[in-house]
Amino acid sequence: MAVHPESTAGTIAAIASPPGTGAVCLIRISGPLAMEVASRATGGKLTPDSPPRTALRCRILDGTGSVLDDGLFTLFPAPNSFTGENCAEFTGHGGLLVTRAVLDRLLECGADPAGPGEFTQRAFLNGKLDLTQAEGVMDLISAQTRLALRAARGQIEGALGLRTAAARDALLETLAHLEAWIDFSEEDISPAAGSALLDRLRESLSEIDSLLATADQGRVLREGVRTVIFGPPNVGKSSLLNRLLGFERAIVSDIPGTTRDTIEETVNLGGLPLRLVDTAGLREGADAIEAAGITRTVRQLETADLLLETADASQPPPPGSPLPESCGHRLRVLNKCDLPEHPGWANADAVRISCASGEGFDSLATRIRETLGFGEADWGEQSVAINARHQASLKTARHAIAAAIRILSESAGAPELAAIDLREALDALGEIPGKVDTEDLLGVIFSRFCIGK
Numbered sequence: 001m002a003v004h005p006e007s008t009a010g011t012i013a014a015i016a017s018p019p020g021t022g023a024v025c026l027i028r029i030s031g032p033l034a035m036e037v038a039s040r041a042t043g044g045k046l047t048p049d050s051p052p053r054t055a056l057r058c059r060i061l062d063g064t065g066s067v068l069d070d071g072l073f074t075l076f077p078a079p080n081s082f083t084g085e086n087c088a089e090f091t092g093h094g095g096l097l098v099t100r101a102v103l104d105r106l107l108e109c110g111a112d113p114a115g116p117g118e119f120t121q122r123a124f125l126n127g128k129l130d131l132t133q134a135e136g137v138m139d140l141i142s143a144q145t146r147l148a149l150r151a152a153r154g155q156i157e158g159a160l161g162l163r164t165a166a167a168r169d170a171l172l173e174t175l176a177h178l179e180a181w182i183d184f185s186e187e188d189i190s191p192a193a194g195s196a197l198l199d200r201l202r203e204s205l206s207e208i209d210s211l212l213a214t215a216d217q218g219r220v221l222r223e224g225v226r227t228v229i230f231g232p233p234n235v236g237k238s239s240l241l242n243r244l245l246g247f248e249r250a251i252v253s254d255i256p257g258t259t260r261d262t263i264e265e266t267v268n269l270g271g272l273p274l275r276l277v278d279t280a281g282l283r284e285g286a287d288a289i290e291a292a293g294i295t296r297t298v299r300q301l302e303t304a305d306l307l308l309e310t311a312d313a314s315q316p317p318p319p320g321s322p323l324p325e326s327c328g329h330r331l332r333v334l335n336k337c338d339l340p341e342h343p344g345w346a347n348a349d350a351v352r353i354s355c356a357s358g359e360g361f362d363s364l365a366t367r368i369r370e371t372l373g374f375g376e377a378d379w380g381e382q383s384v385a386i387n388a389r390h391q392a393s394l395k396t397a398r399h400a401i402a403a404a405i406r407i408l409s410e411s412a413g414a415p416e417l418a419a420i421d422l423r424e425a426l427d428a429l430g431e432i433p434g435k436v437d438t439e440d441l442l443g444v445i446f447s448r449f450c451i452g453k
Contacts (some may be wrong), residue, residue: 009114010031010032010036011029011030011031011032011033011037011110011111012029012030012031012111012112012113012114012115012118012119013027013028013029013030013103013106013107013111013112013113013114014027014028014103014113014114014119014451014452015027015036015099015100015103015451015452016028016089016119016453017094017099017452018240019096020096021094021095021096022094023093023094024071024091024092024093024094025091025092025093025094025095025098025099025102026089026090026091027089027090027092027097027102027103027106028087028088028089028119028452029088029089029090029093029106029111030044030081030083030086030114030122031085031086031111031126031317032085032086033086033110033111034075034085034086034087034088034111035047035048035050035075035077035086035088035384036048036109036110037088037106037109037110037111037453038073038075038088038090040109040110041059041060041061041102041105041106041109042058042060042061042073043057043065045058045059045073046073046088047240050075050266051075051258052075052076052077052080053074053075053076053080054074054075054100055072055073055074055091056072056073056074056075057070057071058070058073058090059070059078060090060092060105061103062101062324063108064106066162068098068101068105069092069093069098069101069102070092070093071090071091071092071093071374072090072091072092073088073089073090073091073098074088074089074091075088076089079126079221080118081293082123082128083122083123083126083128084122084123084126084127084128085122085126088191089200090106091446092101093199098122104187105383108212114447114451114452115451116446116447116450116451117138117447117450117453118451119452119453120134120137120453121134121446122140123444124434130158130159130161130433130434130435131161131432131433131434132155132158132160132161132390132432132433132434132445133155133156133157133158133161134331134434135151135155135387135389135453136153136154136156136160137154137156138453139151139152139155139194139222139264139426140152140153140156141450141453142222143221144224144266144268144433145221145267145268145272145273146275147221147272148221148273149219151218151221151384151385154384155385157303157382160211160384160386160390160432160433161432161433162184163207163384164211164429164432164433165391165433166207166430166453167204167207167208167211167377168426168429168430168435170200170203170204170207171201171204171401171422171425171426171429173200174197174201174204174422175198175419175422175423175426177196177200178197178415178418179407179418179419181197181415181420182206182415182416187192193334197219197408198405198408198409201307201401201404201405201422202405202410204401204425205398205401205402205405208394208397208398208401209398211384211386211390211393212386212391212394212398214384214385214386215386215388215390215391217385217408218385218387218390219271219274219387219388220372221273221385222385222387223273223275224266224273224274224275225272225273225274225305225306226275226276226277226304226305226306227274227275227276227277227304227305227306227308227368227373228277228279228304228306228307228308229241229276229277229306229308229310229335230307230308230309230310231309231318232311232312233308234312235310235311235312235315235335235336236310236335236336236355237278237310237355238278239355240274240308240310240333240335240353240355240391241265241278242355243355243358243361244267244276244361245265245267245276246267264276264277264278269365269368269369272304272368272369272372274285274368277304277348297361304331305329306329306331306368306372306373307329307330307331308333309330309331309332309333310333310335311332311333311334311335311345312334312335312336313334313335313336313337313341313342313345313352314336314339314342315342316339316344317342317344317345329358329371329372330371331351331367331368331371332348332349332350332351332352333350333351333364334348334351334353335353335354335355336354336355336356336438337352337353337354337359337360338354338356338357338359349363351363351367386439389432390432393428393429393431394428394429394432395430396424396425396428397424397425397426397429398425400421400422400424400425400428401421401422401425402419403421404418404419404421404422404425407421428435
């Protein structure tokens with residue numbers, strides 16, 4: 001990818017470590033004057049000729065020569081740096097005031113404050129990363145489970161970029177053959193040529209479909225499975241939430257209607273993130289406040305990925321089901337299995353647990369993964385999980401390729417129109433790694449990053 005001229009606009013600096021007090025901090029500088037800024041801040045201790053990629057002990061001095069901090073500076077000359085520009089990184093003491101003082105000094109020495117994601121954006125603009133790899137950086141930072149971490153690593157390593165680039169290259173070759181066919185239509189070209197073009201387009205369509213199939217996995221890895229615990233009052237919904245979380249998050253009481261509002265927490269279930277939502281018990285005759293909580297419960301049920309329909313195994317099954325069968329994935333959970341089970345549950349397909357003793361929770365974890373059809377075994381060796389932006393581009397490409405196939409399949413089809421559709425598909429596929437980019441698109445993506453990354 002060619003270097004964009006705006007990528008070398010100036011020299012930027014930012015704190016790259018998390019806010020707060022810690023043992024050490026990291027401050028990053030990138031741009032054409034990065035070495036000069038480091039030299040000024042250290043009173044000439046560092047120079048552009050200092051050994052690269054070697055930690056050198058330096059003191060950061062203020063304008064009067066007083067020491068602000070004592071730490072390590074490392075220089076990364078262009079193009080062998082994360083951003084592809086001259087870079088310098090200072091590792092110092094992690095106090096709030098000292099870190100801010102060092103950054104202010106670097107700004108006084110000629111750097112500008114970096115914006116959110118500006119370092120990664122420069123890496124993209126300088127051809128160090130494609131756009132999918134840049135997005136993978138943010139996914140890696142925000143990953144909360146092993147599967148999310150694996151997907152983010154795969155994206156940073158270029159798995160998605162390579163697959164979309166391969167699909168685009170194949171489509172480009174097909175378009176070249178189609179346009180040659182159009183340009184030399186007066187030649188006696190074998191009918192097999194048209195059949196071969198259609199076969200290639202169908203292969204491209206199949207590859208796009210396989211990438212689109214990872215959209216749900218990508219959403220789950222990034223956002224978690226929205227899991228709603230619901231059922232009648234006093235069946236152990238809040239106890240189930242507390243057991244899954246491993247701490248007392250919700251108030252537990254024998255009094256029906258204790259939970260008046262929804263409670264949401266996230267738990268890592270063997271690599272799968274669950275966004276657990278405890279809800280008010282569903283029952284008739286509730287007071288006004290509890291009724292409002294029940295209304296919120298119904299709203300939560302409508303947006304759930306997984307419903308844990310909880311009941312008391314020692315009591316008879318409640319009459320009917322409050323939801324249509326189309327609502328999310330459903331898993332029935334029978335709590336209080338430490339008590340004698342009511343005969344009405346004898347043939348029930350359910351996971352039997354005891355929130356009091358912890359019995360059955362391993363089985364519950366297994367059933368949740370089986371119900372969702374999503375786990376490390378299902379994930380296998382693949383490391384691609386597209387996000388909403390990728391999905392939109394792939395859908396556009398798929399629609400355009402499908403249109404081209406319909407045109408070429410018709411005996412009177414106009415290949416010129418098919419070529420227009422294929423160019424649209426190429427543009428859509430190019431948007432994924434950033435080969436066809438716009439300023440607005442980059443602004444939206446990198447604005448989600450933290451400052452210093």
